[in-house]
Structure formats: C-alpha cells, structure tokens
Amino acid sequence: MSETAAMQIDSKRATTATDVAERAGVSQSAVSRCFTPGASVSARMRAQVMQAADALGYRPNLIARSLITKRSGMIGVVVGNVAQQLYPGTLQALATRLQAEGYRILLFTAPPDGPADPALEQIIAYQVDALVLAAADLSSKLAEQCRAAGIPVVLYNRTVRGQTASSVTCTNHAAGIEIAALFAAGRHRRPAFIAFDPAASTSRDRERGFRAGCRAHGLPDPIVEVGASGDAGARRAITSLLSRPNRPDAVFCPFDQMAIVAMDVARYDFGLSIPNDVSIVGFDDAPPAAWPSYQLTTYAQPVAAMVDATAQLIVEQLADPQARLRQVQVPGHLVLRQSCRLPRSQEPTR
Amino acid sequence: MSETAAMQIDSKRATTATDVAERAGVSQSAVSRCFTPGASVSARMRAQVMQAADALGYRPNLIARSLITKRSGMIGVVVGNVAQQLYPGTLQALATRLQAEGYRILLFTAPPDGPADPALEQIIAYQVDALVLAAADLSSKLAEQCRAAGIPVVLYNRTVRGQTASSVTCTNHAAGIEIAALFAAGRHRRPAFIAFDPAASTSRDRERGFRAGCRAHGLPDPIVEVGASGDAGARRAITSLLSRPNRPDAVFCPFDQMAIVAMDVARYDFGLSIPNDVSIVGFDDAPPAAWPSYQLTTYAQPVAAMVDATAQLIVEQLADPQARLRQVQVPGHLVLRQSCRLPRSQEPTR
DNA sequence: ATTTTTTTTGCATGCGCATGCAAAAACATT
C-alpha cells in the first residue's frame, strides 16, 4: 500500500545525479563530471555513467547548476511590440544566434500602454546573464537599474543618453542624409518627415540626419508631422501632410510600416500616383516593402549584422565585466525600388 | 590590500537573504517569510526586514527558489518561424497573458531547416513548468518526450495523433466547409487549394473541410497544389495553378501570407483581376489582409481566444497534473472583403 | 621493484532559499 504510494512519488520525481550514481555504482561527483565538459573522467567511467544515465533518462537540472555556477545561461530580451516591424525577424535571428551560443532567451514584452517598465523585478530576480533591450520607446531607467545590478545591457536599435549601456544601431544619421540626397537627386522640392515617438533615439537620429541632408543639398527644411501610436497615428500624420496647401512631394517615414500606410493613404484616399505625385521612402526593408503592390524604396537595416554585433557585445561583456561600453553602428544601405522618383539617368537597381 | 580585494568581491556579490537578515538582526528564515506571500510574519518584523532589504537592494534569487519549490515559473514556448504569419501577434498576446499570470517565457525557435527538434535537451533540463508548441511543422516527438518527462504540453494551432497532448486550434475543418460554401454561393466552378506542409495537421484539417464542403455544395473536387517552404513555394504553386488550361476560379490558401503571394502573382504575373477572374481566400486575418491594396477575404483566427484557452489549459494542468488532456477548438469567423466574388444579393460586411 | 608524477575518483561542502519542527513570545481564557 504505502509502498505503492512511495513508488509513485519516486516515479514522479525527476531522476537526479545521485540516482544515476547509485545505479552506476559511483559517486555523485563522478556523474557531475561526466556532464561537465572538460572535466577529468576516464573513458570507462564515462561509459558506465552514461549507460546508467540513459537508462534512467537523466538530464542535469540546469536550475541547480545555475545556482552554483552563477550563470543562468539565460539572456533576457525585452521587446516593445513583438508584432511590429522588424522585431519578428530580429527576434528570430537573435534567438537562433544566442541558442547557437548556448544561451536561452527569456522573453519579456513591455505592456503596450504606457512606458511602465515591465516585470523589472522579475528580470533582475531571474538572474539573467545579460539583457537585450529592443524596445524603441522603453524607459531608459530599466537599463540603468540592471547595470547597477551588475547585469550587462545591450540596447538594440536605440541608444540612451549618458553611456550607461552598450548599444547597437544602424547608421541612422547617415541614412537620413542619404535619403535627403536621394530626394534632391530626384528633383523633389518639398521634403517631409513623419516622426515617431520623439523620445525614441532612433527616430530622432534619422530626423536629424535628414534635416542635415536637406540643408546640405539645398532643400528646404522638412515639414515634420508626428505619427506615433501605430497605424492610426501614421494615417493621421500622412493625411495631414497631404492635405496641406502645397503638399510635400517627398516623404521620409522612419520605418516601413508607416510608409506602407502612407502609400495606401496617398493612393486610395488622395488618388495620388507614387512616385509621380509624391515619393515615399521607408526604413527597415521589412518584407512587405518588396511586395509588388508596394515596391517601397527603403533603407535596409542590416538585421543579421546588428544581431551579430549584439551577440558579440554580450559575449564580450560576459567574458570581461570590466569591458568598456561600446556604441556600435552598423551600416545599412538604400534599396531602390519604385516608390521614389529618381533622376532620369538612373535605373532602379535590383 | 587584500581587504580591498575582498570588499570588491563582496560588492560584486549579489546581496542574499542572509545579508538582509544580518543587517536587520533577524534570522534568514524571517527574511524568506517576508518575501513569501501568505507566510506568518508580524508587522514589526516585516517593516524591519523590508527596510534592510531596500537599503541593500535585495531581490530574492528566483533560481534558488525554484530549486526548492520545483517550480521554475517559466513556460517554454517553441516557435517555428517567428517572423511568419500569425505568430508575432500570438507571441505578443501569449507573453502578455502569461506574464500577467506570473510566468516568464523561455523562447525557443526551431531551426528553419529541417524538422530537427531544437534544443530539446535544454527544454527539459531547464525545468520549464509547461511547454507551448506553436510550430505547425514541428515533430511530434518533442511533445511525447516532454510528456514522458512530466511536463504538460499544449499544442497551439496544431494537433497531433494519439492524444498525447492538449491542443488549441481554430475550427479548421468547419472553416474549410464554410469557405467552400462561400465559393459555391459566388458561383465559382473550379475550386483549388494550396496545401502547406502535408504533415501539418492545420493544413490537413482545412483541406479536408474544404473538400467536404465542395462535395456538399456540388462543386468538383478541388485541384490541390503543394506550396511549402515559404513565399517561393507559394509562388510556384499559384503559378502552376494559374497556368492550367482551365484555371481555377477560386483559390483557398490556408494562410494569409500565401494568399498575398497568390494575389500578387495573379495580378502582376498573369494580369488577372481579383475577384472577377479569380477569387482568393486566405486564413488568419493577419494585418496585411486588411490593407487597401489587398482587401483579402479571409477566415479570422481568434488569436485572443486561442491564447486565452492556451493559458487556461496550462494553468489547469499545472494545478492538477492528472487533469485530462483536452483538444480545444475555438471558432473563428469569415471576414468578407474584396478578394472573393459574392452572390449578387450580398454586400461585403464590415 | 620502488619512487615520482600524473590522472582519476570520492568526500565534503555550499550555492540561496523555503519549510517542518520546536522554542519563544504574544495573546486569550479561566
């Protein structure tokens, strides 16, 4: 009776290193060593242990291991809105990369409303080895607190004032300049920019570059409209722009989703032809940019390279906690498609 | 000298419950109790401890806690291709929901190539409390192994033979029937279906429903083409379909991305008009389906409800490991837009 | 065959915390 009960409990219990040791007739530490790469074990012992381990279906408990090694093997990734823009691709790439590196991803999403730091407590309490902040509009407080707690932080696609964390971004400023040059080359006269959250460094840098580029190429200062909070905001902004008495003939949208909305509004609400009546340029080179219905000219973010840099920064900081913080900028490139008028001489590449 | 070194080490070390106890002049267990909801602590002690904890910036180490409670508070989520289709939205919703429930998400992505089970070892070793499998084309072996290891598994948007796990899907079969009915009502004559991975239950169920519906409504058996492996496969499949001598006049694509590709090919490669020359219906109601350029008629998957059901199943199984496995089917609904011809009498709703 | 060197193994300990148990303290009852 009670024996049966005990056996049931036993069968529920996960098999531990001690169980394996017992069955193999060796010590628990021997088992541990067999599962620790680079430990000193004889071939015979290893075979013996492995056989017992297989028979019992043993897997080392990584939680227990973390407790000792002080490495959880988990990287926290905080994403604002997973569903938008380039984050799905980034997440995929990041996950693949970090998994290859032997890390697991602990995913946190920021609540859609308000910049409230998400389960901040959780993040620190969970002993993540490092943190990737991939939310353009997330409070920078989180980064600081983690840093104070000794957790390396890498900002993805954003920067923060005061060098409290490493960051990886695209060459946002240069991109803005380049796009202004493109507009100038296509003989546009009235540039415009739809700003995202003004607190987001990414949007700010692109805007600043764009302004500088306009000035440098003899264009007037761009008309700026704010198009925050998703498609609705973008719709409002582009509508406002196109309703102006002398409407812009070249609109730079700081990410593709916004540009897509802009194209749809221009075409279907205003009956405009792109790029004849108005040119629209996006940012990111998200998948829909290449769809035949849009053929969006856009500035491609080098996601693979950015993810790579992110992983590298993490590994670097983990290896040496004293490592200097770095702001990595990865160059992107313009992808010419059909949504922006070009100088006569130039054919769209690709 | 060595004192300084020692202090540095100390300052690196995270503060533990024992540190707090020392400072507050109480026992470590008292500290533990203060951070354990529902434990017996006097108000005075709590205040005393909390003050010390604040001063030291103490946070309980969840890893250590897990070791004792045998609950990691983590839910493993395995996703095939994060970047595609409805997964971003799902992931967002799931993360939000599970976070609200007090769980963290440990994210695993299946390698894009081959059905190789990803870091399976990792998943079990990491003591996740439960596992959500949201990869339509992932081997079902993983589910079985986890179940054997005593980890509750919930299949999201797919099922598996032999009741080895709970699952949450949309009413795929009924949806197939409904779409056949829609085609019949619109006086289509030559239905077609583009199959996804034939191993994926989701694609199979939709196809079976569609076939049944065609039969029931006096339509011929659908022409079936396989369009696996992403956009390229879809492109090949739809091209093949539209190249046929008597090409189909109604194509059902088992998810929106495929339908989008189909629309683009039909329009731009074949110069066809949608829905006059050919009707196209998708599945999921992903964001692009609503974009003006597509106006895709599609069967909406009730993501919120499905995520809800998933969370509920998990909570249920965690509360009672003996709980019966359940196959939950959440009803979706047809969203009529412009990509499918309707009977004269009917105007597109919405 | 003996000593020295190297490798392999077991023992003991502790990571940070939760929890059963018994002692102590606070409170309620007669």
Next chain:
DNA sequence: AATGTTTTTGCATGCGCATGCAAAAAAAAT
C-alpha cells in the same frame, strides 16, 4: 496569577549540482 491557545520566530535541513581537496589508482620514470 496561572493556564491554555494562538501566533511569531529561529534552527536545522535539504533542493540538485559543481568543485576544492585529499585519497586512490594508474602511468611514467628511476
């Protein structure tokens, strides 16, 4: 004031594993 009752607290222990240290075994050198 003394007893019984409830609450609060500390002590001790262990979760599953890695790791320093010393004993044991194997290999190399004399």
